[in-house]
Amino acid sequence: MEDYKARGYITPEELAGKGLLPSIERLEKGPIAIAECPEEIPCNICKNVCPFNAIRMDRIYDIPRIDPDKCIGCGVCVPQCPGLAIFIVDLSKPGKALITLPYEFLPPPRKGLIVKLLDRTGRVIGEGRIVKVWSYDKTWAVTVEAPRDKYMEVRALWIPEK
Ligand code: SF4
Ligand code: SF4
Numbered sequence: 001m002e003d004y005k006a007r008g009y010i011t012p013e014e015l016a017g018k019g020l021l022p023s024i025e026r027l028e029k030g031p032i033a034i035a036e037c038p039e040e041i042p043c044n045i046c047k048n049v050c051p052f053n054a055i056r057m058d059r060i061y062d063i064p065r066i067d068p069d070k071c072i073g074c075g076v077c078v079p080q081c082p083g084l085a086i087f088i089v090d091l092s093k094p095g096k097a098l099i100t101l102p103y104e105f106l107p108p109p110r111k112g113l114i115v116k117l118l119d120r121t122g123r124v125i126g127e128g129r130i131v132k133v134w135s136y137d138k139t140w141a142v143t144v145e146a147p148r149d150k151y152m153e154v155r156a157l158w159i160p161e162k
Helices: 003-007 012-017 024-029 045-049
Strands: 032-035 086-090 096-103 114-118 124-136 139-147 156-158
Touching: 096 124, 096 156, 114 139
Parallel strands: none
Antiparallel strands: 032 086, 086 096, 096 139, 114 124, 114 156, 124 139
């Protein structure tokens, strides 16, 4: 069994090892999706909803791979992934990272709120500011401004006050 299966979450190093991370140069150009979906499961929703044909899957069991030249980081795929496995990362602004995450609680947070940033284990790793809140088909997505060096760690939010 691979380490991430036993552990219950995947690390950035494991994602990189599977070729699932964009280059730092691409991240610095503007937003791009990162699909943290290493299992060969029968799902291709992300591929089907992408308006830019930026997700490559030849078979429904394939691992989704984002084409860095086609993806514009629109975020359409984020709230539609049933596994909550797609994030948008944008390192084009100096000194910060913009990270878009799926958000499944109600009510959704309001723009401007300062929130706790959580890593994949649920550990608090800092604070960030909500800069965008939007939904697709009743599922929410939230963009948070986070410390730049945490762009591959922040994967959930804790909102003590709404
Ligand atoms: S962010 Fe937009 S362009 Fe990129 S993979 Fe998702 S739906 Fe496609
Ligand atoms: S929609 Fe989500 S769970 Fe399904 S293949 Fe895409 S990333 Fe994986």
